[in-house]
Each structure stands twice: as C-alpha cells, then as structure tokens.
Amino acid sequence: MSKYGSIVQHIIDSIEHGSYQAGDALPSLRQLVQQHAVSLNTARRAYYELERLGYVEAHSRRGYAVAAGAVHSADRLAAPLGAPFIHTALYDTRPLTHAFIGAMRRYDEALSEPALAGLPALRRQIAQQAHAEGWRLQADDVLVTCGGMEALSLAIAAVTHGIAEPCVAVLLPAFPGLLGWLAEHGVRVLPLLPDEHDQLPCTQLEQALAAGAVQAIALMSAYCHPHGRSLSAANQQRLLALAQRYDIAIVEDDAYRQLGFDEQVPLPLKAQDSDGRVLLCATFSKSLAPGYRVGWLAPGRYADTVRRLKLAHTLASPLPNQLALAELLAGGRHLPLLARLRTQLAEKVAALEQALALRLPPEIVLRPAQGGYFVWLDNLPCDSVQLAAEAEREGIVLAPGTLCLPGDAGRRALRLNASYFDPLQQQAALDWLARALRQAPPRDAG
Amino acid sequence: MSKYGSIVQHIIDSIEHGSYQAGDALPSLRQLVQQHAVSLNTARRAYYELERLGYVEAHSRRGYAVAAGAVHSADRLAAPLGAPFIHTALYDTRPLTHAFIGAMRRYDEALSEPALAGLPALRRQIAQQAHAEGWRLQADDVLVTCGGMEALSLAIAAVTHGIAEPCVAVLLPAFPGLLGWLAEHGVRVLPLLPDEHDQLPCTQLEQALAAGAVQAIALMSAYCHPHGRSLSAANQQRLLALAQRYDIAIVEDDAYRQLGFDEQVPLPLKAQDSDGRVLLCATFSKSLAPGYRVGWLAPGRYADTVRRLKLAHTLASPLPNQLALAELLAGGRHLPLLARLRTQLAEKVAALEQALALRLPPEIVLRPAQGGYFVWLDNLPCDSVQLAAEAEREGIVLAPGTLCLPGDAGRRALRLNASYFDPLQQQAALDWLARALRQAPPRDAG
Numbered sequence: 021m022s023k024y025g026s027i028v029q030h031i032i033d034s035i036e037h038g039s040y041q042a043g044d045a046l047p048s049l050r051q052l053v054q055q056h057a058v059s060l061n062t063a064r065r066a067y068y069e070l071e072r073l074g075y076v077e078a079h080s081r082r083g084y085a086v087a088a089g090a091v092h093s094a095d096r097l098a099a100p101l102g103a104p105f106i107h108t109a110l111y112d113t114r115p116l117t118h119a120f121i122g123a124m125r126r127y128d129e130a131l132s133e134p135a136l137a138g139l140p141a142l143r144r145q146i147a148q149q150a151h152a153e154g155w156r157l158q159a160d161d162v163l164v165t166c167g168g169m170e171a172l173s174l175a176i177a178a179v180t181h182g183i184a185e186p187c188v189a190v191l192l193p194a195f196p197g198l199l200g201w202l203a204e205h206g207v208r209v210l211p212l213l214p215d216e217h218d219q220l221p222c223t224q225l226e227q228a229l230a231a232g233a234v235q236a237i238a239l240m241s242a243y244c245h246p247h248g249r250s251l252s253a254a255n256q257q258r259l260l261a262l263a264q265r266y267d268i269a270i271v272e273d274d275a276y277r278q279l280g281f282d283e284q285v286p287l288p289l290k291a292q293d294s295d296g297r298v299l300l301c302a303t304f305s306k307s308l309a310p311g312y313r314v315g316w317l318a319p320g321r322y323a324d325t326v327r328r329l330k331l332a333h334t335l336a337s338p339l340p341n342q343l344a345l346a347e348l349l350a351g352g353r354h355l356p357l358l359a360r361l362r363t364q365l366a367e368k369v370a371a372l373e374q375a376l377a378l379r380l381p382p383e384i385v386l387r388p389a390q391g392g393y394f395v396w397l398d399n400l401p402c403d404s405v406q407l408a409a410e411a412e413r414e415g416i417v418l419a420p421g422t423l424c425l426p427g428d429a430g431r432r433a434l435r436l437n438a439s440y441f442d443p444l445q446q447q448a449a450l451d452w453l454a455r456a457l458r459q460a461p462p463r464d465a466g
Numbered sequence: 467m468s469k470y471g472s473i474v475q476h477i478i479d480s481i482e483h484g485s486y487q488a489g490d491a492l493p494s495l496r497q498l499v500q501q502h503a504v505s506l507n508t509a510r511r512a513y514y515e516l517e518r519l520g521y522v523e524a525h526s527r528r529g530y531a532v533a534a535g536a537v538h539s540a541d542r543l544a545a546p547l548g549a550p551f552i553h554t555a556l557y558d559t560r561p562l563t564h565a566f567i568g569a570m571r572r573y574d575e576a577l578s579e580p581a582l583a584g585l586p587a588l589r590r591q592i593a594q595q596a597h598a599e600g601w602r603l604q605a606d607d608v609l610v611t612c613g614g615m616e617a618l619s620l621a622i623a624a625v626t627h628g629i630a631e632p633c634v635a636v637l638l639p640a641f642p643g644l645l646g647w648l649a650e651h652g653v654r655v656l657p658l659l660p661d662e663h664d665q666l667p668c669t670q671l672e673q674a675l676a677a678g679a680v681q682a683i684a685l686m687s688a689y690c691h692p693h694g695r696s697l698s699a700a701n702q703q704r705l706l707a708l709a710q711r712y713d714i715a716i717v718e719d720d721a722y723r724q725l726g727f728d729e730q731v732p733l734p735l736k737a738q739d740s741d742g743r744v745l746l747c748a749t750f751s752k753s754l755a756p757g758y759r760v761g762w763l764a765p766g767r768y769a770d771t772v773r774r775l776k777l778a779h780t781l782a783s784p785l786p787n788q789l790a791l792a793e794l795l796a797g798g799r800h801l802p803l804l805a806r807l808r809t810q811l812a813e814k815v816a817a818l819e820q821a822l823a824l825r826l827p828p829e830i831v832l833r834p835a836q837g838g839y840f841v842w843l844d845n846l847p848c849d850s851v852q853l854a855a856e857a858e859r860e861g862i863v864l865a866p867g868t869l870c871l872p873g874d875a876g877r878r879a880l881r882l883n884a885s886y887f888d889p890l891q892q893q894a895a896l897d898w899l900a901r902a903l904r905q906a907p908p909r910d911a912g
Contacts, residue, residue, distance in 0.1 A: 108579045126510070133554045140517050166783070167784075169781040173778065311579060311785035333615065335643065338760070338784050
C-alpha cells in the first residue's frame with residue numbers, strides 16, 4: 021500500500037474502532053507529516069481522500085475533524101458487498117495520469133471549444149479498437165457521452181421519443197441505472213426473464229411486438245449485470261431477428277464487454293447490425309477510468325435524434341478526459357491495464373464464489389460468472405429486501421436483487437460485489453450471511 | 467499569434483482561398499516543421515486543431531488531407547458573427563492547464579471513483595466564491611454538472627417532473643438551449659417579453675399562475691443572453707414576489723454573471739432566495755474553461771429530485787476537470803483570467819457596436835450590452851431568417867433572432883457574436899449586412 025493509502029486506512033480504522041467520534045479534531049497536516057514521516061503533499065492528499073470518502077470535514081480555521089456522517093459511512097464501508105462500483109484499489113491509474121499530463125502539455129489550447137460529437141482523436145481510437153476486436157465501426161458513428169449512463173439515457177430517450185405510452189422490453193435481471201431511468205421517465209417495462217433452461221419468453225414478446233406496443237429491446241450481450249454471464253448466441257439471434265422482423269431498435273449496454281475472465285473479447289451484438297437498429301452504449305468507466313465519466317454511443321440510424329437530445333441535455337462532453345483516454349489508447353497502453361484488471365476480477369470473483377459455496381445452503385443458486393465483478397445469488401429462502409435491512413443493522417451492506425429485478429423474483433436474489441472481497445476481512449460478514457440464510461423461515465411459510 | 471496558431475491560420479486561409487480542395491494532400495508533419503521552422507509537436511498540434519475544426523482528415527498511411535466538408539466549414543467560419551460560443555482566442559488556457567497538471571500529479575488516485583454530487587474541493591470553492599461576492603451558498607447545496615446545459619436541463623426537468631401538461635414562463639429573448647430543451651420535452655412556454663418601457667406582461671403571468679398552469683419562471687438576471695443587459699432590480703423583485711405568492715420555482719441561468727463589463731459582479735437572484743425556490747444554474751464554460759464542461763446547480767428545495775434525475779442521466783460528473791478548476795480557484799488564479807476576459811469582451815462588443823452604429827439604418831434598435839459577448843439588433847426592416855439564408859450564400863454566418871425569440875418578434879431580430887469581431891477582417895461582412903438591411907423591402911409590404 022502507498023504511504024498515502026496507509027494513512028487513509030489508519031484514520032478510517034481509528035474512526036471505525038471508535039478512537040475518534042464525529043466532530044473530533046484530527047491531527048493537523050504537520051502532525052501527520054511527523055507521525056508518518058511523509059511529505060506535506062502526501063498528508064494533504066490523504067485528508068483530501070478522506071474528505072471525499074465522507075470521513076473527514078475540513079474547517080477553514082480548526083483544521084480537520086471527523087465528519088458528522090462518518091460513523092455511518094464507516095459502517096457502510098466495513099463490508100461493501102453491496103457496493104455498485106469496482107473497488108478503486110483494482111485500478112492502476114498511473115499510466116492514464118501520465119498520458120493525461122503529456123497530452124495536456126501539448127494540446128491545452130485545443131481544449132477551448134466544445135466538440136459536439138466528441139474529440140475526433142478519441143472517436144478514431146474507439147473505431148480502431150473495434151477494428152482490432154474484429155468488427156467494423158466508423159469514427160463518425162461514435163458520439164462521446166458523459167459516461168455510460170448518458171449513452172444509455174440518450175439511447176432509450178431516442179428510441180422512445182415522441183411515443184405516447186412508451187414500452188421497452190428489458191432483458192432481466194438488468195443494470196439498476198437502466199431500470200431507474202425507465203421508471204423515472206414513465207417507460208413501461210416488458211420483462212424478458214430467461215427461465216432455468218435459458219429460454220426467453222419470446223411468444224409473449226412477439227405478441228407485444230405484433231401489437232406495435234414495444235419500441236425497443238434493451239439488453240446486455242456480454243457478462244450481463246448483475247450475474248456476469250453472457251446472453252447465449254441463440255438468444256442474441258432470436259432477439260435480433262425479432263427486432264428486424266418488427267422493425268424496432270435494440271439498445272445494447274456494452275459496459276462489461278472488456279471485463280471477461282477469458283482473454284478473448286466477445287463481439288457486441290452491434291457487430292451483426294446490418295441496418296443501424298442497434299444503439300451500442302459503451303463506457304470507459306468500468307474498464308479504465310471510473311472517475312473520468314467518458315462513455316460513448318454508436319446510435320446507428322437514430323444518430324440525428326441522439327445528437328439533438330445530446331445538445332439539449334449536456335451540449336457536449338468534456339474534452340480533457342477524452343484527450344487523456346485517446347492518448348492512452350493510441351499508445352496501446354490500455355491493454356496491459358485491461359489484462360491486469362481482468363485477472364484481478366477473475367480472482368476476486370472466484371474467491372467469493374468459493375467462499376460462498378462453502379457456506380451457503382445448497383438450494384441457493386450460484387451460477388459462476390464469466391466476467392464483470394458481481395456474484396448473483398438466486399433462489400434465496402428468504403426476502404432479500406428484509407435480509408439487506410437486517411444486514412445493515414450489523415454494519416453489512418447488501419444489495420437486494422430487487423435493484424436489478426423488480427418484484428418477487430428480485431426478492432429471492434442478492435447481488436454481491438466481489439471487487440471488494442477479502443477472505444479475511446469479510447469472513448465475519450459472510451458467516452453472518454450464511455447464518456441468516458440458514459435460519460431464514462421458509463418463504464412459503466413467511 | 468502563437469506559431470501553432472499561425473500554421474493553423476495559414477492552412478485555413480489556403481483552404482478558404484481554394485489553394486487546396488477537399489481530398490487534397492496537405493504537407494506532411496516534417497514538411498511543416500521545415501516550412502515554418504517549428505518543432506514536431508507544434509506541427510502535430512496544428513494538424514490536431516485543424517482536424518478538430520473539421521478542415522483536415524488524418525489518414526493512417528497517406529498523412530493529412532483536406533476534409534470532405536472543409537470548404538463548407540471554411541465558409542461558415544469566414545465571418546462567424548452567428549457563432550454560439552466565445553472565440554477561443556480570448557482565453558488564456560495556460561494557468562488552468564498548469565493547475566490541472568499539478569493537481570493530476572498529486573491526486574490521480576483520488577479520481578478513481580465517481581463522486582455523485584461533485585468533487586468536494588470544487589463545491590467548497592464555489593461556495594467560497596459566492597461568499598467573496600457577498601452572498602451565501604453552502605458547499606452541500608451545490609451539485610456539479612456536465613456543463614451549464616445539464617444544470618439547466620436538470621433544473622427544468624425537476625420543476626416540471628410528473629406534471630401532465632408542463633408550462634414554464636420564460637423571460638424572452640432567451641438562451642436557445644433552454645428553448646430547445648423545452649420544445650424537445652413538450653413543455654409549453656408562456657412568453658415574458660418586456661415592452662419598450664421594460665415592463666413585463668405581469669397581468670398575463672399572474673392569471674396563468676392563479677390558474678395553477680405554470681410550474682416555474684425561467685430567467686437570466688445578469689447580462690441576459692442574447693442582449694447582454696441585466697433584468698432590472700424592479701423586474702427581479704416582481705418575478706420573485708410572484709413566484710413566492712403562487713409558490714412556484716424560479717430557474718435562474720447564471721451563465722454570464724461573471725462576464726460583465728463592470729468590475730463589480732452583480733448578485734444572482736438566488737442571493738435573495740429565502741425558501742429554496744430558486745434553482746441557480748451556473749457554468750465555468752463561458753468564464754474559464756469552455757471545453758471542460760463543468761457546470762453546477764444549486765437546486766434549493768428541489769435537491770432530492772435533481773439528485774435522482776442526475777443519477778438517471780449522467781450518474782456523476784467527471785472528476786479531473788473539477789479537480790483542475792478547484793485547484794485554479796483555490797489559488798485565486800481565476801481572477802486575473804476573468805478580468806482579462808471581461809476587458810476583451812467589453813472591447814470587442816464596443817467595437818462591433820460602433821461599427822454597426824456607423825452602418826445600420828437608424829430604425830434598427832441596438833441597446834448597448836452591459837456584459838456577455840453578443841450584440842442584439844431589433845426592429846429589423848426585413849425577415850432575419852431570410853436574411854441569414856441570403857448571408858449564408860455569401861459565406862457569412864448570421865444567427866436569426868428566432869433562435870432566442872420564437873415567432874414574428876424573433877424574425878425582426880438578429881444576434882451577432884462580438885467575440886469573433888475583427889474590424890478589418892469583417893468589414894466586408896458588415897458592409898454586406900448594412901447594404902442588405904438598407905435595401906430590404908419594408909416588412910409591411912413584404
């Protein structure tokens with residue numbers, strides 16, 4: 021761990037173990053420098069990070085103090101198996117920072133006017149990356165967005181634009197951000213939940229399509245959130261054929277395609293899109309640069325509507341971050357970073373799956389993930405929303421399946437974030453979870 | 467002009483004067499280095515900028531060539547009096563780049579997880595800046611957005627959220643981005659157009675308010691787009707009192723408050739907001755960093771809805787840009803930059819106003835701007851939409867008033883971007899404009 025990281029951890033530990041209470045003054049910068057034999061910059065950075073994490077508040081005169089909500093957030097971080105993002109410790113940010121600094125030195129003036137569709141250099145790199153993966157994408161077809169969420173938001177907005185009672189068929193379970201957007205904007209969801217034989221409810225979908233009631237199918241094809249398993253080739257073909265037959269759009273969320281445990285990156289469904297009906301929504305937030313919020317969208321034949329909506333919502337995406345990523349990709353320096361991240365995620369997920377397999381009641385279904393950073397537990401004997409509430413009282417954060425799967429099906433499931441998993445630190449949390457699941461009253465009787 | 471800038475200008479001139487046609491090969495980087503006695507980096511940067519401007523295309527093997535659309539975009543740039551943004555030449559980007567590089571060196575690891583409401587360090591700086599201006603804002607009340615457009619978009623979305631037939635009273639003329647958003651989302655506009663005595667149609671507004679038909683008033687209080695004149699204190703009071711009496715929101719677009727020709731920065735209407743009904747939408751895009759797309763929103767009592775919408779739309783704003791701005795503001799290094807920009811804008815606007823006064827028919831109304839970078843011409847003898855179409859055939863880009871003011875009133879007005887104004891280079895364009903306006907058939911007869 022870096023010096024800066026060990027100071028951060030030391031202070032978090034002190035707060036979590038009650039050595040400091042909310043409002044208590046913390047050591048001054050100069051005291052930190054002496055105590056830990058670090059530079060002033062390192063000390064400042066540690067406090068900066070602690071502030072950002074919500075543990076510490078800076079006061080202009082009094083120095084640093086424990087933040088009011090710190091104890092709560094300390095508890096929440098104690099076992100963040102319910103966290104939504106990849107643990108930041110798994111990223112090596114140095115090559116990107118290095119690329120960023122180099123690019124900023126050369127190109128600062130080039131950053132002074134918004135580029136509406138995105139930085140040409142990054143759009144070209146994105147197209148070249150697709151080419152290297154074995155599929156075709158033109159730089160002109162790429163619109164850079166403020167993160168993957170904006171890509172998804174623009175894509176769904178474009179395909180439902182001007183429809184009185186919009187409806188999207190959604191492959192479930194799904195990314196909570198997608199479900200949240202649809203709920204927020206009054207878009208009805210036609211659920212596409214595969215059965216245990218991986219069969220999709222295609223008859224039901226086709227009836228709705230024939231009635232003209234559905235504008236799009238939203239899916240992930242690779243390492244789907246939250247179970248990390250890819251949509252089978254047969255199901256991909258089925259959905260693409262239906263979309264073509266009934267002339268509707270497919271919104272493909274590409275957030276995890278680079279996060280497979282296999283070295284070979286699978287092609288997106290977009291690679292088979294012959295008539296521009298697939299809107300591919302991608303992001304660098306998971307693969308390379310979580311805080312940079314650089315996503316992109318290949319909107320196919322919806323390009324005009326998407327551009328208009330982009331103008332109305334955020335006008336253009338920030339240039340410096342795009343420049344940094346373009347620079348990193350141009351040098352191929354992202355490849356070792358991706359390889360390292362994939363390996364780490366594969367190890368973390370395998371370790372969590374193994375730890376769970378040793379502990380959980382046998383009726384719980386855990387299908388091994390093929391990519392991503394989540395483990396999805398299904399067929400729980402109890403209600404996951406209640407379970408998460410009980411866990412929270414123990415200082416354990418769990419994400420109930422309802423985040424990704426509305427209704428009763430979601431109440432039988434649980435999403436665990438493996439990127440935070442540490443067999444020693446989280447042994448107690450897993451033991452508690454196993455106990456709670458074994459002691460749960462049978463659902464039928466509950 | 468920098469070496470890099472003069473190469474860019476030289477090549478643009480060559481394309482505009484027909485020395486190069488679309489598809490023609492351009493000098494290689496090494497040839498540029500020799501021709502202009504510059505470094506390879508400078509040559510590369512020039513091509514990079516030309517690419518970004520749409521003049522040049524890079525081909526992996528064949529080097530650089532004139533882009534397909536270059537002639538068209540050359541024409542458009544010949545006299546960009548209709549341009550929407552401030553000319554990038556008016557920004558000195560070096561201090562920001564310097565701050566950026568310094569901050570990235572120290573804090574790169576801190577950028578690896580999205581901060582949902584924005585970077586605490588920037589939110590604190592924003593609050594401190596308000597304090598320095600003489601009004602109160604808490605860092606916790608600030609949500610950082612992807613540019614001012616997202617701030618505005620979230621604010622209007624929040625105040626009209628869940629309303630079946632939303633309607634917003636809009637102070638006219640207004641920012642085209644606002645009008646575009648409202649049209650795109652089916653929000654009805656109740657026009658608030660002051661008469662020649664600066665009286666607002668308050669009776670009409672009050673009737674609509676009494677009927678419960680209006681959810682918000684959208685306005686700029688300082689140096690309003692497009693005329694650069696502030697809303698009078700009396701009108702500000704009137705609108706605030708009406709909003710309070712009928713319990714509706716005020717969406718205040720703060721984009722130009724730092725761009726006044728007077729040194730004293732006026733207070734926003736938000737400074738008088740006692741009950742959180744004003745949603746202040748601000749941005750650094752005009753004042754300091756156009757390409758960074760860092761805006762912010764102080765959403766008052768709409769904070770919960772705004773946060774939910776922000777999550778659904780872009781999740782969080784990019785951190786590196788926020789870090790750079792926080793660093794610049796913390797050192798007070800933005801103040802000389804702002805002072806310099808204000809002076810330059812005041813000079814440009816005065817020069818354009820003077821050049822126009824010498825040329826235009828006397829019936830055209832030109833009220834001197836107090837800030838910003840536009841000059842707004844009213845009471846034109848002809849239709850500004852037709853005029854802009856004729857101008858385009860001459861290679862002159864004009865923005866018809868309808869962009870900011872729908873309907874007939876807008877057809878009598880024209881928005882000119884003074885930041886691009888150069889008395890020598892644009893003499894011909896202004897002469898053409900003056901001639902066209904003098905020769906125009908009287909509107910009543912047309």
